[in-house]
Each structure stands twice: as structure tokens, then as C-alpha cells.
Amino acid sequence: MSSVTADPLASAIVKLDPASARIKRFSALTTMTLPLIGTAAAAWFLWTGTYTTTDLVLFVVMYFVHMGGITIGFHRYLSHKAFKTSPVFEGIMMITGSMGAQGPLMFWVTTHRRHHRFSDREGDPHSPNLHGWSIKARLRGLWYAHMPWMLSDETSKWSVFAPDVLRDRRLMWYSRTYPAWVLTGLLIPAVVGFAVEQTPMSLLTGLVFGGFARIFVANQAAWCVGSICHAIGSRPFDNKDRSANNWPVAAFTFGEGLQNNHHAFPGSYRHGVTWWEPDLSGWLLFGLGKAGVVWDLREPDKATIERKRAMKQAA
Ligand SMILES: [Zn+2]
Numbered sequence: 001m002s003s004v005t006a007d008p009l010a011s012a013i014v015k016l017d018p019a020s021a022r023i024k025r026f027s028a029l030t031t032m033t034l035p036l037i038g039t040a041a042a043a044w045f046l047w048t049g050t051y052t053t054t055d056l057v058l059f060v061v062m063y064f065v066h067m068g069g070i071t072i073g074f075h076r077y078l079s080h081k082a083f084k085t086s087p088v089f090e091g092i093m094m095i096t097g098s099m100g101a102q103g104p105l106m107f108w109v110t111t112h113r114r115h116h117r118f119s120d121r122e123g124d125p126h127s128p129n130l131h132g133w134s135i136k137a138r139l140r141g142l143w144y145a146h147m148p149w150m151l152s153d154e155t156s157k158w159s160v161f162a163p164d165v166l167r168d169r170r171l172m173w174y175s176r177t178y179p180a181w182v183l184t185g186l187l188i189p190a191v192v193g194f195a196v197e198q199t200p201m202s203l204l205t206g207l208v209f210g211g212f213a214r215i216f217v218a219n220q221a222a223w224c225v226g227s228i229c230h231a232i233g234s235r236p237f238d239n240k241d242r243s244a245n246n247w248p249v250a251a252f253t254f255g256e257g258l259q260n261n262h263h264a265f266p267g268s269y270r271h272g273v274t275w276w277e278p279d280l281s282g283w284l285l286f287g288l289g290k291a292g293v294v295w296d297l298r299e300p301d302k303a304t305i306e307r308k309r310a311m312k313q314a315a
């Protein structure tokens with residue numbers, strides 16, 4: 001593995017001052033634990049039959065909103081500029097992405113671009129492959145890449161990893177108002193649950209199922225992309241890293257689990273290089289493109305894909 005010091009962008013990974021590191025750790029721990037407690041409550045409500053069909057519908061609908069916002073908005077639009085759209089649809093994507101409670105969009109985009117830059121090398125914020133190769137070390141790496149990486153006391157310089165976002169006043173406003181959108185994502189299912197069922201209990205179960213449990217399940221799936229999809233799966237392309245296509249993860253994350261394809265063609269709006277690979281966000285974007293909601297969708301042509309595939313076979 002090559003050293004991070006060889007990369008000029010390595011100096012853009014900096015240590016936070018103690019106060020900022022504490023704030024980062026506190027918000028990461030809150031993001032990990034509160035949804036877990038909410039999921040325990042949801043399990044209790046399921047066990048005791050204290051739920052309605054409305055709660056299950058709220059869970060599913062909010063899961064779609066959450067995953068769509070993160071994968072289409074934060075990832076393919078914001079981090080990779082895979083397509084263009086109007087300010088209104090951009091706003092919808094940034095708000096629903098923020099409801100995913102994976103951190104303000106500026107944290108997300110800088111972390112993610114750094115992940116691509118240093119993929120599975122020193123400097124990658126969440127690689128499972130930097131902890132050694134014994135079974136114990138690999139399991140420790142998988143766990144670190146899944147969640148504890150968020151507790152680190154370092155940050156990725158905004159001006160280096162996302163100067164485009166930093167210049168955009170509208171995007172920065174969505175980033176600054178992040179806590180309000182997380183709260184909105186919790187309140188919407190609570191209010192809708194109450195409006196439909198008209199009982200005080202439905203306010204609580206709506207919050208638990210459509211809010212906390214949804215955040216927990218969707219984020220566990222999303223974090224499998226950083227852990228499992230850099231360890232287990234197929235590798236049709238040689239990306240000089242451990243990124244892998246993992247179909248079960250891809251199914252739950254609307255295509256993000258096709259990491260090997262994505263690292264081969266990071267600027268593509270599709271993560272499937274064939275139409276049958278599970279890439280719900282890619283299929284949705286194709287439809288949104290036909291409807292004129294998004295445009296200038298970037299994707300590699302067939303010849304480029306085949307050339308890259310042949311490079312792996314020749315190696
Ligand atoms: Zn990756």
C-alpha cells in the first residue's frame with residue numbers, strides 16, 4: 001500500500017481542536033445511539049402489537065425518502081456531480097438527505113471525496129482494510145469502517161475537498177441548518193401518524209417507526225457500503241482498491257452496494273453497468289431524466305466499460 005504522505009491532498013486531513021473534536025464525537029454518538037434506542041422501542045411495540053399499518057407504511061415511505069436523499073442527493077448529485085437539476089429539486093434532495101442524519105452535507109461530501117481519493121489507503125476515512133489481515137484484525141477493520149470511524153478527531157479541509165460547495169451559498173445554508181432537517185424528518189412521521197390514526201399513542205409510534213427506527217435501519221444499511229462493500233463481493237474492475245459489488249447491500253441501499261462499479265466510474269449517475277444490477281437510485285434517475293426533472297446525466301459509454309473490464313482480465 002502506498003503512503004498517504006505521497007499524496008499532496010494528505011495535508012488537507014487535519015486534527016480538530018479538542019472542543020471541536022468533542023462536538024464531533026457527541027453528535028456522532030447521538031446519531032448512533034438514539035436511533036438504536038428508538039429501534040428497541042419499535043421492537044417492543046411490534047412484540048406487544050402496539051402499532052398500526054400506518055406505522056409500517058411510515059417506516060417504508062420514510063426509508064425511501066431517507067435513502068433517496070442520501071444516495072441521489074448527497075452522493076450522486078453533490079459529491080460526484082453526476083447530473084444537473086433545478087434549485088427546487090436540489091433543495092428537496094439536500095433536505096431529504098439531511099433527514100438521513102448522516103451529518104451535515106459538508107461533512108458528508110468532504111468525507112466521501114476523501115474516501116475516493118485514498119480508497120483503501122492510509123487517509124481513507126472508513127476503510128476496513130487498514131487494520132491487518134488476521135481474522136481478528138479484519139473483523140476489527142470491518143467494525144471500524146462501519147461506525148467508529150465517525151468518532152475520529154480529524155477532519156477533511158473543506159477548501160480542498162469541496163471548494164465548489166463552499167462557494168455555493170445555497171448549499172452552505174442547507175449544511176448549516178442540518179439539525180432542523182433531522183428534526184423535521186422525525187416530526188413528519190409523528191404528525192402524519194397522529195393525523196391518520198387520531199390517537200396520542202400514534203404520535204409516539206409514528207415517531208419511533210418513521211423516525212428513529214427508520215434512521216437506524218437505513219443507516220446500518222448505508223454504513224455496510226463502507227464496511228462490507230470494501231471487503232466482500234465481486235470485483236469486475238481493477239480499481240487498485242478493495243471495493244466490491246455486493247448485491248444484498250446494493251438492494252437495501254438503492255445501488256450503493258455496487259462499490260466496485262462505482263469506484264471504476266465514480267462520475268456516473270448509475271452504479272449498475274448493466275440494467276439488471278440492483279440500482280434503484282440509478283433507475284429512478286433515469287426516469288427523472290425522462291421526466292425533465294434532472295438533466296445532463298453522466299455515464300460511461302459501452303466501449304469505455306468494456307475497455308476497463310478487459311484491463312482487469314488482462315492483468
Ligand atoms: Zn467505496
Ligand SMILES: [Zn+2]
Pocket residue numbers: 075079080112116262266
Ligand atoms: Zn462515491
